[in-house]
Amino acid sequence: MIKVTDLKKAFDGNVILKGINLDINAQEVVVLIGPSGAGKSTFLRCLNQLETINSGHIFINGEDITNPKVDINKIRQKLGMVFQDFNLFPHMTVLENIMISPMKVKHESHKTAYETAIQLLNKVGLLNKATAYPDDLSGGQKQRIAIARALAMKPSVMLFDEPTSALDPEMVGEVLAVMQNLAREGMTMIVVTHEMGFAREVGNRIIFMDRGYIVEENSPQNLFSHPQKERTKAFLSKILSSQNNTLNTLQL
């Protein structure tokens, strides 16, 4: 479904992605992990061309979207994106946030867009917030609305860029639950996250990135239990021990 070949990206001579090759199949949940600065988010943002790439190719359903002739606005409709800091539109109600793109971009009727929005709000459990403004929502609620907003365009892939990193710990669960449901329904998902529990439970494939490369990729069981590369081992032991420590502190 998505095929990436030799993707390179640099910011002002600072090379962030040094040649990424990746195939993602339909209905697969791929989780990108790795230390900050590894290029995970940049990679995700390259997929829907929020960042222009320096070289390489990205094929979506066989179409090379790095071709300048491709209408990127059409491609982006198929790639839903969820951001770390939500980026809800603060001047619109929750309903308007969800309905604006289907109506203005896909020219759906108000009725159709409304029905979809209500259905999605139900799905993320926030029907009662339909007329609220983003400022009146908690972080977890904002992110669930942001997911609903992206789903309203009926994308074939969902990209999650650290969707729980800006949340208070007690709100992480509600967002992950929505994502888990989405995965169960067969949505193709690419998720950048530090939530190793989610990666292990929901991911079909884990990709460990470091310093602009894919270091190692494997099924969650294999990658977490039997990491092959030294850098993967070092990263996992560091992050897992810190997450366990948090857990222990909580249990005390």
Place this chain on the structure above:
Amino acid sequence: MIDFRFDIITEYSHFFLMGTLLTIGLSLASVFLGSLLGLFIAIGELLENKVLAFIFKAYVGFFRGTPLFVQILIIYFGVIPALFGEANGIVSAITALSLNAGAYIAETIRAGIQSISRGQAEASRSLGMNKFQSMRYIILPQAIRRILPALGNEFISLIKDSSLASTIATPELMYWAQSMNAQYYRVWESYISVALIYLILTLTANFILKHFEKKVPVK
């Protein structure tokens, strides 16, 4: 000062009233046209094409970097006669004030647009909106709320700046003060009167704008 002649003020009250109405008209027309122009220029300044963007920046640079008085004279004696074959005070005044206000308003709007976080544009683009849709539905509605107070200040400036139009045979408020002074050689009566009228105009405008700002939610 002892023989302050209220009688000539009374005599001129009709002219002052007409002048005040024209001053308000000039300011309203110029802030309206200047806002449209300013929006156009602001978006031009933000174009990715550096050459095109430079043209808009040069416009702003010229109109902010030269005296309004000089601009008014160039337009009254040069531009308008060249375009229409004859001089016209009111048209020249509105043209000059709008072009000048457009430059200042463009900077305000540009700053307003740039103050909206990048994430808003990214989120809208990621949903498939094109640049125009993103600007129209997401960025501008938020930016306008931040621009509005500055636009009000621009309007108040225009009320005062329009007094320069008196030099190009435009019978606005200041024009009548100078007429009165020319007729009676009375400095205080003429200039104090219009100073007070200008003050009333700007204070009223300020009051209305403040009231209006409170009504517009910051969301």
